[in-house]
Amino acid sequence: MVRTQPAQDFSIDLTSVGVDEWRDTARQLLNETHRLLAERFDMGAEAEELLLLRCRAVDQVVRTGWRIVAGEPFGLTLLATGGYGRRELYPQSDIDLLILGEPAHQDAAQQAIQEFLAGLWDAGLAPGHAARSIRQCIEVAREDLTVATALLDTRLLVGERRELESLKAALNAPEFWPPKAFFEGKRGELRQRHARYNDTAYNLEPNLKEGPGGLRDLHTLAWLSKRLSGVDRVCDLQGIGLLGSDEADTLQRELWSLARLRIGLHLVAGRREERLLFEHQTTLAKRLGLKDEHKENLAVEQLMQGYFRSAALVLRLSERLMQRFEESLSGDVSHVEIDGDFEAFGGYLALKQPERFTTEPLLIMRLFDVWQNTADLRGLHSNTARALGEALDLVNESLRDEPDARNLFMRMIRHDHAALTLGRMAHLGVLGRYIPAFGKVSGRMQYDLFHVYTVDQHTLTVLRNIDSFRDEASKQRFSLAYEVWPRLRKPELLLLGGLFHDIAKGRGGDHSKLGADDALDFCREHGLSAADSELVSWLVREHLTMSITAQRQDIADPEVISKFAAVVGERERLDYLYLLTVADIAGTNSKLWNAWKDRLLADLYGSTRFALRRGIRNIAHGEERVGEAREEARAVLLSHGLSEAQIDRVWSGFPEESFLRYRPAQIVWQTMGIVDAPLDQPRVLVRPHHRPGALEVFVYSPDRDGLFAAVTATLDRLGLNVVEARVLTSTQGMSLDTFQVLDAGSEFISPERRAATVAESLTEVLSKTPLSAPAVRRAIPRQLKHFRVPVRIEFSENGSGRSELSLVCADRPGLLAMVSAVFREQQLRVHDARIATFGERVEDFFQLSNEADEPLDEAAQQRLREAMVTVIEADRTRG
Template identity: 55%
Template sequence: MPAGLSPDAAIDDAAWAVAAREALQSAAAAMERGLDPQADIDRVLATRTQVADAQLRSAWQRCIPEDAPLALFAVGGYGRGELFPHSDVDLLVLAEPEAQAAHAEALARLFALLWDAGLPVGHAVRSRAQCVEAAADITVLTALLEARPLAACADAVQTLQSATTSGRIWPAQAFFEAKREELRARHARFGDTADNLEPNLKEGPGGLRDIQTLRWMALRVCGTSDLESLVALGQLGADEFATLERQRLLLSRLRLGLHLVAGKREERLRFDYQKLLASRLGYDDTADSLAVEQMMQGFYRAAALVLRIGERVLQRFEEQIEGEASPRPIDAHFELRRGYLAARDGAWPQRPSEVFALFATWAGCVDVRGLHSRTARALAEALPQVPAYTEADPALRRQFVQLLRGPQPVETLTRMARLGALGRWIPAFSNVSGRMQFDLFHVFTVDQHTLAVLKNLASFASGKPDERFALAHEVWPKLRKPELLLLAGLFHDIAKGRGGDHSELGAVDAREFCAAHGLSEGDTALVEWLVRRHLLMSITAQKQDIGDPEVIHRFATAVADRERLDHLYLLTCADIAGTSPKLWNAWKDRLLADLYTSTRLALRRGLENPVAAHERSAETRYAAAAMLGALGIPEAQIETLFARMPEIGFQRGRADQIAWQAASLRGTAAGDTRVRVRPLAGSTGALEVFVHSPDREGLFAAIVATLDRAGLAIQQARVLDGPQGAVFDTFEVVPAQSHLKPAADDVERRLAAALAGDLEAVRPTRRTQPRHLRHFRIAPQIGFDAAGPGRTLLSLVCTDRPGLLADVTQVLRDQSLSVHDARIATFGERAEDVFQITRTDADGERRPLDHAQQQALREALRDCLDGELR
């Protein structure tokens, strides 16, 4: 109870707070109507604002004497009249120092009363001079620009306005430049893209804050109170204003719904709320699209429009402040204005061909800051005139092909996509614009993923080596017509969301497009094949044993020729790396490079002459012996070392790997344990781990658990049985978190120490499942099949999580099963792992699992995996 407040007054305040809280709760309940698409979202927000206003004025009158020289203002979003369910109620009390001191107790009573009523008040008490001082922080000034009087006389309003005029603080140019930099920094925090899986509706690129920033700039630069006033000033087109208003209303409804479903102030549209919000907003699943995907597509498209129009308006504000500069002609049709590309004719464009000419000119200029705002607006207005390619004349189609063959083709396609021209020309691309897939594998919308793939292809063409890709810059120059690969990249995912196999549907689209644009049958067939089989190399490399000559022969047969192989390799690298920043790693790079090299050799040899296992073994043995000989190891010792190694290793392993393992065995006996770790050749961060040890129960599980504890994720494991009961285990691992780089010698010491002790004591680390994985649960799929003589193939598909492999191998250990080979593949939230396993009979023989043993293992794995979901 504030000092000086009588008990009766305190009781009255408590009763008032209860009544006020009930009124506010009633208003909050009424906000549910704002989720109805037919409801006026502005009216819903204004109604809540009015209720809050009434309670604040009532509290003010209750606590503050009528003649007190104090004034109350709403500031920030509340001052703007947009009070979302869980937004702060930001207040400013304007009072000179003497008045602040005299009424300190009354103000304390006021703020206590408001909190008791359930109003999340944020307040500042400042004099005029203190307002000026605080407004040196542009964030404070921005809040003051939104000031709305709640209990203030005209003199107080004038006092506050005079304190924040541009003549006193933050003149127009300084304010504009600061807010523009603030906007750019804010965008950078979100990766300069609105296409995040969990976008921030308020602060993210294309979000509500972007629209508010334009309004603040208009207020300071043009002296207008709202964006609509810019139309009369020629700074904003009526169509642009209408578009911004539509997107603002959509974003506001999403934000309102997010606050309601989250039950708290939440601006990030997290997976926790996406499905629930889509349902509350009335979206329904269809055969081709989930409700949540429809809702998110609406958001991404709205954000893209806000960004597009926002860029134009920022440029106009800049011109308003700095003035127009003398244009610099480029040719008869285009010029540079202050570094921006502009059409010289005010009536541009008259024909669609002039739109393509704009992009051709742009591609030929290296010093362009962007598209001039007037030309950008003219382009937007002319988009309906741009026909779909199926309806265009041959000359226009030839123009488009020339864009692909001209300078900066990927940059041109990206510009066309972002400005809406590509979606007009290829309607199928428009359909995937803003389309998200509700999983963790695809972290971008389909159109943004496509542009990322094209950007990767452009990097291959740059001639600058990139350590992420071992061979891409060597392969690119061999392409006969690079534009064919660009077309394959453009169409590879264009049929997502239609139902059916997107590769097959996209191949049909690609053939129709290529034929319509006059490509030869051979070129058309190549693009069509690449789109249809764009996943072939990725699946082969990650799910099959590319050390097996039969696997290489099957893949080479499917590819059939060197030209397809070159194109498919580059497309696969660009596709995986463009799916998620975290998906591409050194192991995948090495895997694809090895598959490419092996297939190239198979094609050179001729598909009618497949490599036999004994030939591969002899070639590897000879090459490895030469490497060891170069180290000074005598030939007789080399043969002794090779005799201790499993024969299948020569058939499946690389020569350098065999030589490294053989050298590691020097100085050891058959019963010794030897651990060696080295960086994986040609990669960054990946390690190769070799373990030679007497076979014993729990060995594989102990190795996996130790590597997991060391922060390493296993990508591939091979467990080979050597002579005299020894095992030769080889692992290829990458850091589980990209910022971690475990040293090879440290991993080697930790693993050797673990294997020298009690294996039973080496257990998996228990971890909490990451929040985001809880929303992408995959029902475990456990299958068994024959894996050659004497082995069972265990396939496991389930939700990925930290420590999954360690837990699975622990189950195999508990079931007294041995692992002989493992391939670990992770696709976002989806883990797809394959193991070759055996059981050991009483007589010591290893055999495949019978039906009862398979069922017991299936139940144990389900218990392990289901336990994480509970």
């Protein structure tokens, strides 16, 4: 941004006014300072300049208020503490004051102090204060580390400097928070604070002050530097060998980078807000002068990428300095030889001569290979980490072209703990240098609610998921993946597919195709065979295909399976693609991997394996599949004691489509549940999935128009999200409808009890005439309000004699119930529904007909389109 010459500081004389005039004049000074600060921010002023600007104005108000309003109470000294003491005053920060003096003086001046504080409030400040003697300060601080920490940043405002010096002397006494206890206390605070944010800086709405890699981490380093090393600033650690010049420059740069973001956030929010919420991100990006480059590199995404990169650097350097502080306190100088180049120093991996990185860059790759193959290391020694950071520029084209470096990389990726090693390389900045395309997506976020991680962190999560498939502990979450994993010929090919699958995001164009080209080049350069290189490239190009097929298409349709099998072509590719798809979905958002997606992908995998065994041109036809389903289900039912006559009687009402749409296990469950059911009353079966949070609902009821709307409204009222619906009608006029639902709010209720409650509620609704279950209107969550997804409704014919409707729009509570009500109002029947949610966006598919079971003509389609848009947009406006 081009900076222009800022206006001169605003100045008002507060020294020669009376008490009443002081309040108005002080408020005017603060307001004008705020205006000037905002003006200078928009012109590109540095954060340090802006913080000092506000601090000078606040100092003037506080000092004159102490003299004019309080009358300079005898025997008391006024000190600034905390951020105010550090001269880091943000636009909406409060101010921390310490009134230092003996109790007798404080009591005598109590009225004056109260009037002083009230005056500051009237002027527009938010003072927090304590009134204590030096002895009281020390007593409280001994019991409370937070108080002890705040006192490290005290600064004289009004009074005797000797009082401040006496306080500092007491704080520096050896018995007051001994260095080791202070370090352990602050490290414990840091770990607890990080845990509150799930130990990641990569939150969609990060906290600039308290989050991992935020300003509080830098403050913690400053406090530890003061207490443990006796220096005023972190950068002063250079003088005693605890900090390198590059590290000092980086810490200073990132401090002011994060500070400027926080200043901007306060200006945009207009209040004391530390979370970079969605509603502020776009506005702040614009205010910082960032512009959209294209739809995959929005200004807001540039803003967040800058923040995430800053936070990553702060975390990296914070870990390094914390380790140095710990080393200086522990005195552990044990050396254990690893090989001629490396050793374990105090339990940490260390290059014996760290300066050798600059003359032998291959040692950078060897470092990770040795780390990967040496057990019981606590981590990387801080001096080696410093030298590595200073040598990162040497991870360049020359090193990448070196055959030994390429061989080391492939050796590491073939290791059982490859994902851990790649994570270490990424964290220390090496992976983004060795694979420059990965460096470009480091810190890159997508402005939506679907992708909760940055691209690089998502990729590393996918790699960890892949690595977990080999462990028996993963069976509960990834049961089929655990079975498929041992069949992989070369697991490293799957890891390479995971590493490159999103590497081209943000460039513009199809990231799958661009990434496939990158992967192909990389594999060829690293000596993979043509067949293996093509497999990795194919995986990257098709990494979304299986997910899209499972979630958006009818995988009970033989034609769908035939097309997908043609894309896959062979069993080996199916195995690799299935595992990458599972790892990708589970690594995109913790809420995405659920029982429904698990079953969908497993069903698609099984159907495709069967198709590939028979040959792509000889996919099992409907009649054959129906026969197989009947035979398998009948055998199970007979084993459960049902007679042939009972089975035939129930199945006489089942259309052929039942045996095509439902799996044999579902047909068994349905048959056993309704074998004794009367034809004139509803029966609802509900069972929990083997994984928590999912239920299957089967509705056997006299078929009536409006039944689908009544069921979906009831499920919505019960807090259940419908993800799939199969709507069939028996030859005897009974519904044979199945709903797959997810339950996010009943973790404290047993699945069996929840299932019983759902069955009772649905039975009660379906027993009434006429059917009635009005949809419940609920407020749209805050996060969803800040994303706009245009409503898109399209119709197509699928050859089934029905119309297929696809709906894309913004998500909101109760959407399916609302849409179902529109279908009912338009006198339409729903035969199939597939519900897919991607963060703030839904992509739903419905098979519809009129009440005569005919497809919708153009007029009916237009009426439905208009009605749906009206209802959805009206609901959005109300939200």
